[in-house]
Amino acid sequence: MKRTLIMIVSELVAKNKRKQFTAHELADLIIKTEPEFCNKKMKKTICCTKELLVPQFMSEIGAQYPKMQFYNVGKTTTKPQKYFYKKSDIVVPALKAAPKTKAVKAK
Numbered sequence: 106m107k108r109t110l111i112m113i114v115s116e117l118v119a120k121n122k123r124k125q126f127t128a129h130e131l132a133d134l135i136i137k138t139e140p141e142f143c144n145k146k147m148k149k150t151i152c153c154t155k156e157l158l159v160p161q162f163m164s165e166i167g168a169q170y171p172k173m174q175f176y177n178v179g180k181t182t183t184k185p186q187k188y189f190y191k192k193s194d195i196v197v198p199a200l201k202a203a204p205k206t207k208a209v210k211a212k
Contacts, residue, residue: 110165113139115176118190125187132162 117134118126126134136143136155143158152158166173166188170180179191 108139108142110135110142110162111169111173111176113142114166114169114173114188115178118178118188122190125181125189127185127187128163128166129159131166131188132159135162 113135114131117131117138118124136158143155146158146161147153147155150161152161167186170178170188173188174191177191179189181187181189
């Protein structure tokens with residue numbers, strides 16, 4: 106399965122449940138812990154060095170936050186905004202098996 110920035114950020118905050126991270130701190134952690142992801146990103150974008158990836162990741166973290174909420178990532182409302190592990194309030198109901206019906210032939 107393809108690893109995305111959302112998955113990586115959610116894993117980082119889940120490993121450090123009691124800590125809050127700025128987008129800059131998360132970007133630095135991604136560069137240190139995910140070299141393969143960074144190399145792929147450098148090939149796909151105009152960011153040719155790891156230093157240029159930091160602002161790129163910071164922007165993407167901010168832009169992807171609405172989706173990150175589904176991966177147990179919360180964000181403070183004060184500046185600087187910090188990201189943290191948050192147990193999700195969203196409950197996805199279990200799918201119930203649909204009752205079997207007989208096919209009706211058209212006349």
